[in-house]
Amino acid sequence: MELTTIPDGGVxxxxxxxxxxxxxxxxxxxxxxxxxxxxxREPCCVAGVFTQSEFAAAPVQLNRTNLGSLGASVAKxxxxxxxxxxxxxGPKGLENAKExxxxxxxxxxxxxxxxxxxxxxxxxxxxxLDQFRNSLPQLHxxxxxxxxxxxxxxxxxxxxxxxxxxxxxKYFDDDINTEITVGGxxxxxxxIMPNMATMIAVITTDLSLAQTAAHQALVDAVNQSFNKVSVxxxxxxxxxxxxxxxxxxxxxxxxxxxxNSPSYKRFCEALNKVTQELAKDIxxxxxxxxxxxxxNVSGAETEEDADKAARAVANSPLVxxxxxxxxxxxGVIVAALGKSQAKFSQENVDLSLLGIPMLVGGMPVDYDKxxxxxxxxxxxxxxxxxxxxxxxxxTIWSCDLTCDYVHLNGAYQA
Amino acid sequence: MELTTIPDGGVxxxxxxxxxxxxxxxxxxxxxxxxxxxxxREPCCVAGVFTQSEFAAAPVQLNRTNLGSLGASVAKxxxxxxxxxxxxxGPKGLENAKExxxxxxxxxxxxxxxxxxxxxxxxxxxxxLDQFRNSLPQLHxxxxxxxxxxxxxxxxxxxxxxxxxxxxxKYFDDDINTEITVGGxxxxxxxIMPNMATMIAVITTDLSLAQTAAHQALVDAVNQSFNKVSVxxxxxxxxxxxxxxxxxxxxxxxxxxxxNSPSYKRFCEALNKVTQELAKDIxxxxxxxxxxxxxNVSGAETEEDADKAARAVANSPLVxxxxxxxxxxxGVIVAALGKSQAKFSQENVDLSLLGIPMLVGGMPVDYDKxxxxxxxxxxxxxxxxxxxxxxxxxTIWSCDLTCDYVHLNGAYQA
Numbered sequence: 001m002e003l004t005t006i007p008d009g010g011v012x013x014x015x016x017x018x019x020x021x022x023x024x025x026x027x028x029x030x031x032x033x034x035x036x037x038x039x040x041r042e043p044c045c046v047a048g049v050f051t052q053s054e055f056a057a058a059p060v061q062l063n064r065t066n067l068g069s070l071g072a073s074v075a076k077x078x079x080x081x082x083x084x085x086x087x088x089x090g091p092k093g094l095e096n097a098k099e100x101x102x103x104x105x106x107x108x109x110x111x112x113x114x115x116x117x118x119x120x121x122x123x124x125x126x127x128x129l130d131q132f133r134n135s136l137p138q139l140h141x142x143x144x145x146x147x148x149x150x151x152x153x154x155x156x157x158x159x160x161x162x163x164x165x166x167x168x169x170k171y172f173d174d175d176i177n178t179e180i181t182v183g184g185x186x187x188x189x190x191x192i193m194p195n196m197a198t199m200i201a202v203i204t205t206d207l208s209l210a211q212t213a214a215h216q217a218l219v220d221a222v223n224q225s226f227n228k229v230s231v232x233x234x235x236x237x238x239x240x241x242x243x244x245x246x247x248x249x250x251x252x253x254x255x256x257x258x259x260n261s262p263s264y265k266r267f268c269e270a271l272n273k274v275t276q277e278l279a280k281d282i283x284x285x286x287x288x289x290x291x292x293x294x295x296n297v298s299g300a301e302t303e304e305d306a307d308k309a310a311r312a313v314a315n316s317p318l319v320x321x322x323x324x325x326x327x328x329x330x331g332v333i334v335a336a337l338g339k340s341q342a343k344f345s346q347e348n349v350d351l352s353l354l355g356i357p358m359l360v361g362g363m364p365v366d367y368d369k370x371x372x373x374x375x376x377x378x379x380x381x382x383x384x385x386x387x388x389x390x391x392x393x394x395t396i397w398s399c400d401l402t403c404d405y406v407h408l409n410g411a412y413q414a
Numbered sequence: 415m416e417l418t419t420i421p422d423g424g425v426x427x428x429x430x431x432x433x434x435x436x437x438x439x440x441x442x443x444x445x446x447x448x449x450x451x452x453x454x455r456e457p458c459c460v461a462g463v464f465t466q467s468e469f470a471a472a473p474v475q476l477n478r479t480n481l482g483s484l485g486a487s488v489a490k491x492x493x494x495x496x497x498x499x500x501x502x503x504g505p506k507g508l509e510n511a512k513e514x515x516x517x518x519x520x521x522x523x524x525x526x527x528x529x530x531x532x533x534x535x536x537x538x539x540x541x542x543l544d545q546f547r548n549s550l551p552q553l554h555x556x557x558x559x560x561x562x563x564x565x566x567x568x569x570x571x572x573x574x575x576x577x578x579x580x581x582x583x584k585y586f587d588d589d590i591n592t593e594i595t596v597g598g599x600x601x602x603x604x605x606i607m608p609n610m611a612t613m614i615a616v617i618t619t620d621l622s623l624a625q626t627a628a629h630q631a632l633v634d635a636v637n638q639s640f641n642k643v644s645v646x647x648x649x650x651x652x653x654x655x656x657x658x659x660x661x662x663x664x665x666x667x668x669x670x671x672x673x674n675s676p677s678y679k680r681f682c683e684a685l686n687k688v689t690q691e692l693a694k695d696i697x698x699x700x701x702x703x704x705x706x707x708x709x710n711v712s713g714a715e716t717e718e719d720a721d722k723a724a725r726a727v728a729n730s731p732l733v734x735x736x737x738x739x740x741x742x743x744x745g746v747i748v749a750a751l752g753k754s755q756a757k758f759s760q761e762n763v764d765l766s767l768l769g770i771p772m773l774v775g776g777m778p779v780d781y782d783k784x785x786x787x788x789x790x791x792x793x794x795x796x797x798x799x800x801x802x803x804x805x806x807x808x809t810i811w812s813c814d815l816t817c818d819y820v821h822l823n824g825a826y827q828a
Contacts, residue, residue, distance in 0.1 A: 051752075052753070053749065053752030053753050054751070054752045054754075054756075054758060054759070054760055055748050055749065055751060055752030055760045056752070056760075085745070087745065087748070087749075088745060088748045088760065088773060088776065088778060089777075089778065090761065090775075090776050090777035090778070091761075091777075092777070122743070122745055123743075123744075123745020123746070123748055123749060124744060124745045124748065124772070124773070124778045125778075126778075236749060237745075237748065237749050237752050317731060317815070317819070321819065321820045321822075324820060325820075325821075329536070329537075330537075330538060331499070331501065331502060331536055331537020331538045331651075332537070334469050334501070334502045334537055334538065334651065335467065335469065335501075335537060335650060335651050337468070337469060338465075338467030338468045338469030338470070338651050339466070339467050340468075342468075344468060345468070346468055346469045346470075346502065347504065347505075358538070359502060359538070361504075362502065362504050363503075363504035363505075363506075364502060364503065364504070364538045364539070364540075401731070401820060402820055403817035403820050403821070405731070405735065405820075406735045406738060406739075406815060406816055406817050406819075406820060407739075407817070408735075
C-alpha cells in the first residue's frame with residue numbers, strides 16, 4: 001500500500017475536522033497559546049488510551065469513565081490546555097475537570113459527554129476555570145478546517161517542546177474505493193516514558209470506524225510508537241492519546257470498518273506511520289536534547305527480552321550523557337545491557353555504535369576514532385545490539401541527556 | 415549494644431590487616447594512586463557478593479569461582495586497580511585476571527586462590543599486566559596496619575569519587591569478652607544502582623567468623639545498605655563487596671562465631687552500621703552531585719511495594735534535577751510514584767519534601783516557599799511518602815542530578 005505524506009499535514013488534514021488554539025492567559029507571556037480545540041463537524045467515533053500512572057490526572061479519570069470499558073465512544077471535541085496538568089488535585093480537581101467539560105459543551109453546543117479533555121503542565125495546581133469560561137466560546141468561533149487551524153492547535157498544546165509536532169498521510173483504499181487521510185499532533189518533551197500512551201496526542205481520520213476497531217487500532221499503534229519512546233524513564237500523570245474517526249471520506253459507504261477487515265489493516269498501516277513519525281519527533285525533541293538515539297535490539301529470545309534490553313540502554317543516563325558528549329565509551333552500553341535482565345550470554349553479544357562495530361562476540365574490536373567523530377555529525381545515533389538468542393527484535397527511541405535538561409527541570413516552575 | 419565510631423577508621427582498623435596504595439602508572443598523572451592492596455596477616459575467612467550484571471567483569475567471574483557456591487572461603491588478600499574495569503574483555507580478559515592474581519600471589523607469597531581481585535574504571539579495555547608486575551611487589555612491601563595504610567588503599571580505588579570513603583566502629587561482645595572492630599572502605603560515584611553489591615567495597619573485622627555466617631551477614635548488610643543506594647539507576651559490571659574476618663581479636667576464643675548466635679547478631683549490627691555509613695557516603699558523593707536525597711517510604715503493603723515506590727522516586731531524573739535546582743516542584747515526585755507500580759490509591763497519599771508537607775490525603779496543601787528555600791540549605795534532602803496501605807517501609811539514598819554529571823559522563827574517556 002502506498003502512503004503519501006501530506007505536506008504541513010496535521011489534525012485537520014482529514015475531512016470533517018476543525019481545530020485551533022488561543023491564548024487563554026495561563027502563561028504570563030499572554031500571547032502564548034495555551035488552549036487547543038479539535039472538533040468534529042458531527043459527533044463521531046472516538047477512542048482513547050491513557051497513562052497507567054496510579055496518579056492519573058483528573059481529565060484522564062474523567063475520559064476513562066466517559067469512554068467506558070470499550071475505551072471508545074461517540075464524541076464531538078477534544079479540549080486541551082497546557083500549563084496546568086490538573087493532576088494530584090484530589091476531588092476538587094475532578095469537579096473542575098467536569099466543569100471545564102461543561103463550559104466546553106456549552107460553547108460547542110453539545111452534551112458534556114461529547115467532550116474529551118486533556119491537560120498538560122504543572123502537577124498539583126488547580127485549574128483556573130475562568131480561563132476556560134473566557135476563552136472557549138471565542139476559540140470555538142475561530143477554529144478552522146485548514147492547515148492553520150491544525151497548526152495552531154499543535155502550538156497551543158506545547159509545554160517545553162521546542163517545535164510543534166504534526167504529521168499526516170493519505171492512502172487509497174481499493175475495497176471502498178476511497179482516499180483516506182490520517183493525521184495527528186502530539187506534545188512531548190519531558191517526563192516521557194509513556195506506558196500505554198504518550199503525553200498528549202490527538203489523531204484524526206475521515207475513515208468510518210467501528211468503536212472496537214478504533215480502540216484496538218489505537219492500542220496497537222501506541223504500543224508500536226509512543227510506548228517505544230523514552231526520554232527520561234518518567235511516565236506522566238497525564239498521558240493521553242485520542243483517535244477521532246469522522247467517517248466523512250466515506251459518504252457512499254456508511255457501514256463502519258470492522259476489526260481485522262482488509263480496510264482495517266490498511267488503516268492500521270497508515271495510523272502506525274503517523275504515530276511512529278510523531279513518536280520519533282518526540283524522541284528527537286526530548287527536553288534539552290541535541291540528538292536522537294535509536295536503540296535496535298535483535299536476536300532476542302522473546303519480545304520481552306528485546307524490550308528489556310533496548311529500554312535499559314535507552315533509559316541509561318550514562319548512555320544518554322555519553323551521546324551528549326559525542327563519546328565512544330561503549331562500555332556504558334554494555335553496562336546498561338548487563339543490568340537489563342534480558343536473557344543473553346556476554347560472549348555472544350555484538351554491539352555497534354553509530355554503525356561502527358565495537359564489540360563482536362563479546363570481544364572489543366578496533367575501530368577508527370575518526371569514524372566516530374564523523375558519524376556524530378548526524379542527528380540520529382543508532383545503537384545496534386544482537387543478543388544471538390533468537391529472532392525477537394525491537395526499536396526504542398530516546399535522546400541524549402544534556403545540561404539543558406538539568407536546567408529546564410531544575411527550575412520548571414520559574 | 416553500644417557502637418563507637420573510630421576516628422579516621424577504615425580497612426586497617428581491625429586487628430590483623432595491612433593495606434596500602436601505589437601509583438602503578440595507569441593514570442597519565444603518574445602520581446595518582448591506582449592500585450590498592452588489603453592483606454590479612456594470615457589466610458582468613460572471606461565472603462563476597464557481586465554484581466548481578468550479565469556483563470559481569472572478568473575479576474568478578476574469577477572471584478565467584480574462587481568463593482564457590484558458599485560465596486565464602488579462605489583468602490589472604492584483595493587487590494584492586496582503578497582505571498581499567500577488565501569488563502567486556504572476553505576470554506583474554508579472564509586470562510589477564512588470572513595472571514594478575516598470580517602476580518599478586520607471587521608478591522605476597524601465597525597461593526593464587528588466596529587472592530581476590532577487583533577492578534574499576536573503563537569498560538572494554540584489556541589490563542596492562544606490566545603495571546601489576548612492576549608495582550605489586552613494591553606495594554606489598556609498603557602496606558601498613560595503621561590509619562595511613564587504610565587511607566592510601568581508599569584513595570587508590572577512587573575513580574570519579576571526590577573523596578575517599580572509609581568508616582569503622584568498635585563494640586564489646588560480652589559473650590566472648592572481647593572488643594571487636596569492623597571497618598571498611600568503598601568507592602562509588604557513577605553507575606550506581608547496585609544489585610547485590612556496590613561498586614567496590616572491602617570490609618574487615620577481627621572477629622572470628624564461620625564462612626556461612628560471614629556470607630549471610632554480608633548479604634544482609636549489602637541489602638540494607640549498598641543495595642539501597644541509587645545514583646543513576648545504572649548497575650556496574652564490576653560491583654564487588656568483600657568481607658574479611660581475621661579472628662585476631664579472638665585469640666582466646668578460637669571457635670568461629672556461627673550464624674544466628676548472639677555474637678553473630680552483634681556483629682551484624684556493627685557491620686550494618688559500617689555498610690550503611692559507607693552507602694550514604696556513596697549517595698552523597700554521586701557524580702556531580704551537590705545534595706543527598708533520602709527517600710523514606712512508609713505505609714506500604716509489602717516491602718516490595720515500599721522498595722518500588724522509593725526507588726522510582728530516587729531514580730527519577732526529574733526528581734533529581736528538581737532537587738539540583740532547589741525546586742519545590744513536588745509534582746515530579748507524584749509522577750514518579752505514579753509510575754512505580756507500587757500498590758496505593760492516590761487519594762490516601764501523604765508527601766513531604768524537606769520535612770514540609772505538600773500533599774496530604776492526595777490533596778495539595780499550602781506551604782511557605784521561604785521554608786523550602788531555608789530547608790534547601792541542608793546537604794540532605796528528605797522525601798517522606800506514606801502510602802497508607804500497610805506497615806512496610808524502606809529508605810533509598812540518592813543524589814541530585816547536575817550539569818557536572820552530564821559533563822563528567824559526556825567525556826569519561828577524555
